[in-house]
Amino acid sequence: MFFANLVFTRSFSETLHPDIAFASNLLGAMAGGALEYLSLLLGFKTLLPIAAGLYVLAWLFASRVQVLGDQEVAGELAAAPATARS
Numbered sequence: 001m002f003f004a005n006l007v008f009t010r011s012f013s014e015t016l017h018p019d020i021a022f023a024s025n026l027l028g029a030m031a032g033g034a035l036e037y038l039s040l041l042l043g044f045k046t047l048l049p050i051a052a053g054l055y056v057l058a059w060l061f062a063s064r065v066q067v068l069g070d071q072e073v074a075g076e077l078a079a080a081p082a083t084a085r086s
Contacts, residue, residue: 004028007058 008025015021039047 003055004032007055007062011062 008021012018012021012025035047035051
């Protein structure tokens with residue numbers, strides 16, 4: 001939980017679109033819940049390398065995905081009519 005909160009607070013403070021960051025956090029919480037139930041089947045020792053690998057992937061791709069996501073949303077906002085943004 002500690003590392004998940006560190007990742008979330010860093011990405012949430014740097015994003016241009018906090019709603020997308022919050023939705024991503026909720027999606028991650030759901031995936032984490034599924035992994036928690038998987039630990040009941042496989043055991044915690046088996047799940048530990050999987051969780052560590054997911055944290056490494058999140059760290060490696062955090063800045064790249066954030067930049068690409070912000071650019072896509074910014075492009076959509078620029079293309080939307082002014083009345084739809086209000």
